[in-house]
Amino acid sequence: MPVLVLVTIALWIGALDKLYQLALAPDDRPLRAVAGCLACLAVVPVLNFAPVVAFLDGFGGGVARLLVNLMTMYASYWMLAFFQYSMRVSRRFQTVVFVGVLGLVVGVWLAAPVAIRLQPAALSSGDDWHSTVFVVAAVGYMAYALGLALRWAVRYARVARRVELRRGLRAIAVGLAFLIAGCVCKCFVALLQALAAVVWEAGNLAYVGFVLVGSVLLVVGVMYPAVTGMLAAVPVWRWHRRAYRDMEPLWRALHEAFPDLALRSETLPWWRDPIRIRRTHRDYYRRAVEIRDGLVQLGPYYPANAGGDAPVREADQSGEADHAHAVRAALAAKASGAPAGAPHPAPVAGGDDLDSDVRWLVRLSLSLA
Incomplete structure (x- = not known):
């Protein structure tokens, strides 16, 4: 899909930009969290490429799908860490929660049959309790972490003085809202299939749409202050260059x-x-x-x-x-x-x-x- 290609390109541009900034300021913890979040999101599309899937599944059936879910969990964790680093609050409890859920997801995946490991979050695997626990734990944690991050994003957007930063935070907040809505849809689809044996395909499609739109808005929000700042700095850079020669x-x-x-x-x-x-x-x-x-x-x-x-x-x-x-x-x-x-x-x-x-x-x- 052209949209997926554009999203992937935007994610890689954002990730490389933040990783470059992190190389210049390695002690900047909020920047480290943003770079980690975008890097995890940028890796996810790559893990879905057929050659990459074939290579990773050579170590065990379904390893590629497991890594996709772990990367999205890590992205949510780093997004929450960004706001915690900015507010200088303790991250110990959130780290314990993340590690616990991560262990549960990996443990359930390892205990699942081979057929479930290959597609642990697919509708075809929803009749197995391993798939239900896997989806509810992984996607539920994402909704939890992103919900906390959304609260901080809304609070920051209200008090931010710079127009560019305020607009970027608003885009991040809307993107997080879409991602949370997608996570809720996916959890509801998994529970509905497990408890009532009802396969809600429209809900699964809504989950994909929400995640796609949310990811785009998230990248736009993160990159907006930097891009607008770069555009505003172009006249200054041109003047400095001309004055240097003159x-x-x-x-x-x-x-x-x-x-x-x-x-x-x-x-x-x-x-x-x-x-x-x-x-x-x-x-x-x-x-x-x-x-x-x-x-x-x-x-x-x-x-x-x-x-x-x-x-x-x-x-x-x-x-x-x-x-x-x-x-x-x-x-x-x-x-x-x-x-x-x-x-x-x-x-x-x-x-x-x-x-x-x-x-x-x-x-x-x-x-x-």
Whole structure:
């Protein structure tokens, strides 16, 4: 189904994104829980591929189906853990509950006949009590854990100040509601078949639909704040990249005058910054600081009337020619070996924040070039 393919792709994108973030911040426990949840959900479709099923069932009939159910249980556990980590509450009781239910599910599966192990949650296996206990325990735990997570998601969505985070939490809450509805349907189908010998196929189809829609909304909710933040950061990244290039003439002239101007930089492996976003921001700030350091070191060579005492508003470009002339004269004096005189203030313009100061440095660099 095209929808399943899209869901699988979305799950893998979300899981890889969170795993990459976790590699950058391995001590972030809420991020670890989100990454674990998405990774478990992303593995589930892979476990349903025929070659993977054949390989896993080589270790024992039905191992692939068991792992599918265990991964969904783990995903529910990690989703609840995310909110518990965020609230800094003890997770001991929930861990004991999860381990107990996990042991029950595996034990019932091991005790079931071979035919039930192959399809423990299928309607064809619903007449066997092993299948009923397996479904009620596994899916019932999912409904329990997701219900607690839904309560926290609704509470967070009400108090979140960031619009992106609030919208993401709302999508997560709706997705959790769909998943819980699906779990309730599946448990009801299993109990109805076991107690009344009634096979409710429509309920089973509703379970599949609820899980599909809930998984999509869950991924959308988790990824929404990150994606919107990345889109909002694109103009900033483009400005930092352009400003970095435009400041090069001024930076190069100062670096030739003062070779020890360059600051030490941390060399990161390529996988820590695969598309050079963080490196662009780091190089932008580093170049601005190095230029400012160079302008200060030129202090003994500035002309006496360099005009560096009075800041100039960013919109006022009347003094830029004078500043460029002062920097050019100081560089020439330093290059000619002229004796250093009394230090004069470095040219100052722009605003009080770094970005407005960099905009002036860009104009000064272009004027100097």
